[in-house]
Amino acid sequence: MLVHLSVPASGTPETALKHRADALWLDGDPAAAAEFVRAARRVGAGLRLYVRVSGLDGPIEAELDALMPAAPDGIVLPARGGADVQHLGVKLAVREAELGIADRAMRIIALAGATPGAIFQLPSFAGASARLVALAFDASALAASLGTNDDAPGAPLTLARNLTLFAAKAAGVSALLVENGAMDLTIFSQQAKQAAFDGIVTARADAIAAIRAAR
Numbered sequence: 001m002l003v004h005l006s007v008p009a010s011g012t013p014e015t016a017l018k019h020r021a022d023a024l025w026l027d028g029d030p031a032a033a034a035e036f037v038r039a040a041r042r043v044g045a046g047l048r049l050y051v052r053v054s055g056l057d058g059p060i061e062a063e064l065d066a067l068m069p070a071a072p073d074g075i076v077l078p079a080r081g082g083a084d085v086q087h088l089g090v091k092l093a094v095r096e097a098e099l100g101i102a103d104r105a106m107r108i109i110a111l112a113g114a115t116p117g118a119i120f121q122l123p124s125f126a127g128a129s130a131r132l133v134a135l136a137f138d139a140s141a142l143a144a145s146l147g148t149n150d151d152a153p154g155a156p157l158t159l160a161r162n163l164t165l166f167a168a169k170a171a172g173v174s175a176l177l178v179e180n181g182a183m184d185l186t187i188f189s190q191q192a193k194q195a196a197f198d199g200i201v202t203a204r205a206d207a208i209a210a211i212r213a214a215r
Contacts, residue, residue, distance in 0.1 A: 004136075137176070
């Protein structure tokens, strides 16, 4: 399975790169994330570097202004639906042109299905943008929206997870699951693999081998 490792943007590339993930998600201050990307390029990092932003309702313009000159591989966007991906794509295209970055070089991973309303927008990701490379489902985000927790038994979170998987497959992009550290990662990874998810997003670098070994 693919492994996307979530790391603090304030960290050092050398520490993060040694874990041999397929991609890094940089969380934190956009300026720190930009410097992380530059430092990673200097040491010859070959894996993909994504930066998580706060969403279109947040200070997205300032975040992109800080990030784009460093040319990360893509953006992780909390997205309500395909329209959010399209809107971000327009913002990226403008900055690519201004900065001399190749057209559509910046990819988008959408954090999907994080609210009850967003569940009904999952089909809209299909055909939304050529930049879209993955949908990621974070059960803890939806659980918080529902006023429950993501390790509580029940159908709603399972249904949302499965619908996100179907939406990713319909859109022709990777389906990723975000884990929150509460569950045994071997079991979590096995269940994700058996459900046809393509990868796991984790902050636990020491568990990468267990994820890759999932059957």
